[in-house]
Amino acid sequence: MMDIVIEKKKIKNIIIRVEDGVIKVSCPKYMTKDEIHGIINKNRENIEKLRIDSENKERYKNHLFGKKLPTDDEKEVEEIYRRELPKVLDDIFDKYFKMTGLGPCEYKIRKMKIRWGTCYPTRGLININLKVCERPIKQIEAVVLHEIIHLKYAYHDKTFISECEKYMPDYRSVERELKC
Incomplete structure (x- = not known):
C-alpha cells in the first residue's frame, strides 16, 4: 500500500x-x-x-546521457546538466542541420514538466527540456530531430513521421522509449 x-x-x-x-x-x-x-x-x-x-x-533520474551520475544532490546534478547539455545539443543540431537543411534561429534549454521539446516555427525557436540530458544520446537526437521537423511540418501526421524516419530510420522505436 x-x-x-x-x-x-x-x-x-x-x-x-x-x-x-x-x-x-x-x-x-x-x-x-x-x-x-x-x-x-x-x-x-x-x-x-x-x-x-x-x-x-x-529510471533515468540523476543520469547524464543514460549513465548514472556519482551524485544525487539536486543542485549539483542541475549544474552538470546545464554545463553538459549545450555541448551535446550544439553537435546534434549541427548534425541534423547538415542532413535536413533545417535549423532553428535559436534554441533554449528550459525546465519543462511534460514535454521534451517545443517548436515555434514562425519565430524559429526550439525549446529543449533540461531533463532530456538524463536520456541516452540517441533519444536526445530523436527529440531534436522531432522539433527540427516541426519547422517544416506542424502536425504529427504520416508526412511528419516519414520525414523523421528519413533521417532516423528507427525513429518510432526511439520515440516509444522516450515515453517510458
Missing part, C-alpha cells in the same frame, strides 16, 4: 497522481476522507498504472 497525501483545494474535480511512490490527491474542500478513499479504491487499477509510469520516469 502506498502512502496517500491529500490536499484540499478550491477546485471542482478530484485529481489523483502518483509521484515518488506516493498517491497525491487534490480534491474539493468539501470532500470527506471516506469519499476520497472510496474513489481511490475504485481507481486502484488506474493508480497502479500511474505508479508504474512514475517508476519508469524515475
Whole structure:
C-alpha cells in the first residue's frame, strides 16, 4: 500500500497522481476522507498504472546521457546538466542541420514538466527540456530531430513521421522509449 497525501483545494474535480511512490490527491474542500478513499479504491487499477509510469520516469533520474551520475544532490546534478547539455545539443543540431537543411534561429534549454521539446516555427525557436540530458544520446537526437521537423511540418501526421524516419530510420522505436 502506498502512502496517500491529500490536499484540499478550491477546485471542482478530484485529481489523483502518483509521484515518488506516493498517491497525491487534490480534491474539493468539501470532500470527506471516506469519499476520497472510496474513489481511490475504485481507481486502484488506474493508480497502479500511474505508479508504474512514475517508476519508469524515475529510471533515468540523476543520469547524464543514460549513465548514472556519482551524485544525487539536486543542485549539483542541475549544474552538470546545464554545463553538459549545450555541448551535446550544439553537435546534434549541427548534425541534423547538415542532413535536413533545417535549423532553428535559436534554441533554449528550459525546465519543462511534460514535454521534451517545443517548436515555434514562425519565430524559429526550439525549446529543449533540461531533463532530456538524463536520456541516452540517441533519444536526445530523436527529440531534436522531432522539433527540427516541426519547422517544416506542424502536425504529427504520416508526412511528419516519414520525414523523421528519413533521417532516423528507427525513429518510432526511439520515440516509444522516450515515453517510458
